[in-house]
Amino acid sequence: MNVEKIIKTKKEMSIETRTIIHLSLVNSKLNEAMTNALKPFDVSLQQFNVLRILRGQNGLPANLSTLNERMVTKMSNTTRLVDKLLLKGFANRKICPTNRRKIEISITQKGHESLKEMDKAMELAEAEVLVGFTHQDLEELNTLLDKF
Amino acid sequence: MNVEKIIKTKKEMSIETRTIIHLSLVNSKLNEAMTNALKPFDVSLQQFNVLRILRGQNGLPANLSTLNERMVTKMSNTTRLVDKLLLKGFANRKICPTNRRKIEISITQKGHESLKEMDKAMELAEAEVLVGFTHQDLEELNTLLDKF
DNA sequence: TAATTACATTTGTATATACAATTATTGTAA
DNA sequence: TTACAATAATTGTATATACAAATGTAATTA
Numbered sequence: 001m002n003v004e005k006i007i008k009t010k011k012e013m014s015i016e017t018r019t020i021i022h023l024s025l026v027n028s029k030l031n032e033a034m035t036n037a038l039k040p041f042d043v044s045l046q047q048f049n050v051l052r053i054l055r056g057q058n059g060l061p062a063n064l065s066t067l068n069e070r071m072v073t074k075m076s077n078t079t080r081l082v083d084k085l086l087l088k089g090f091a092n093r094k095i096c097p098t099n100r101r102k103i104e105i106s107i108t109q110k111g112h113e114s115l116k117e118m119d120k121a122m123e124l125a126e127a128e129v130l131v132g133f134t135h136q137d138l139e140e141l142n143t144l145l146d147k148f
Numbered sequence: 149m150n151v152e153k154i155i156k157t158k159k160e161m162s163i164e165t166r167t168i169i170h171l172s173l174v175n176s177k178l179n180e181a182m183t184n185a186l187k188p189f190d191v192s193l194q195q196f197n198v199l200r201i202l203r204g205q206n207g208l209p210a211n212l213s214t215l216n217e218r219m220v221t222k223m224s225n226t227t228r229l230v231d232k233l234l235l236k237g238f239a240n241r242k243i244c245p246t247n248r249r250k251i252e253i254s255i256t257q258k259g260h261e262s263l264k265e266m267d268k269a270m271e272l273a274e275a276e277v278l279v280g281f282t283h284q285d286l287e288e289l290n291t292l293l294d295k296f
Numbered sequence: 297t298a299a300t301t302a303c304a305t306t307t308g309t310a311t312a313t314a315c316a317a318t319t320a321t322t323g324t325a326a
Numbered sequence: 327t328t329a330c331a332a333t334a335a336t337t338g339t340a341t342a343t344a345c346a347a348a349t350g351t352a353a354t355t356a
Contacts, residue, residue: 002294007219009218011204015283015290016278016286017282019286019293021220022180024175024295025221026170026171027172027175029296030153034168056159062228070157072155073176074176075251083246138163140292145167148149148174
């Protein structure tokens with residue numbers, strides 16, 4: 001991926017600006033790949049993300065603020081995102097018996113099964129976008145990203 | 149930035165998955181920083197991006213498909229994005245005299261002046277998010293990102 | 297205990313984005 | 327020259343997202 005070629009500029013930019021643009025380009029490529037991988041399942045990346053969090057609860061339900069806290073990219077409307085998962089039968093929602101302000105969200109059997117399929121598709125997509133990287137490269141990249 | 153701490157997971161994931169999530173987290177941090185830096189100017193990141201492209205044309209107008217080609221993150225509706233720039237007086241739009249299908253977009257004087265201010269704000273924001281990086285780090289990061 | 301504050305979620309609204317369909321213009325081939 | 331295809335932009339529609347305001351519940355305090 002050559003930044004200058006992609007955004008078609010001849011002007012040279014600072015290494016700082018180039019880094020930011022570079023990351024943005026990579027992210028947009030990744031997003032596209034992941035979104036495509038999830039298309040057959042009719043879920044967005046965010047919805048997939050929430051399903052993974054719910055599974056990570058190991059049977060325990062999660063309330064909305066917990067979900068929001070753990071999402072990779074925060075979005076200000078978890079209610080409506082969960083609505084979509086309910087409609088698809090991937091999640092359940094009930095009022096918390098001990099604190100009626102809270103809502104308990106859990107993943108359904110159907111959600112579990114579909115998530116397993118999604119995982120496979122995502123793994124394939126990951127492998128595809130990371131094909132140019134050695135294990136060493138990935139370690140280095142993660143180390144550098146930690147500096148953010 | 150510690151991925152596991154941010155998304156609050158104990159489960160360990162493959163280096164591949166970790167990399168993808170890591171990049172997504174970084175991007176979301178960068179987006180927030182850049183969007184905040186632009187808030188005083190009442191432009192979105194995409195609008196800023198288009199203004200930069202228009203300036204890069206050095207007086208030559210750009211048509212919509214050119215803009216779309218050069219945008220960092222493609223979005224399917226450049227018409228409406230440019231509408232916003234017109235409303236703010238940052239850009240002009242006229243029909244191309246040689247090919248009436250095309251629309252010529254150019255940056256106004258006001259656009260130029262505001263863009264100069266935005267540049268300053270963006271430079272500050274960049275420096276802030278990249279504070280943990282040496283020049284060497286940035287070079288290495290760019291080299292790794294090229295592998296995408 | 298009544299009033300106030302804090303918490304958790306939902307709703308409203310404006311804007312952003314993705315994608316498909318439509319309009320207008322130009323180019324080309326029968 | 328008419329018909330058809332290609333190009334360029336716009337519009338419509340559904341969904342996504344950001345942010346503020348509203349709702350309902352629980353905890354605190356005067």
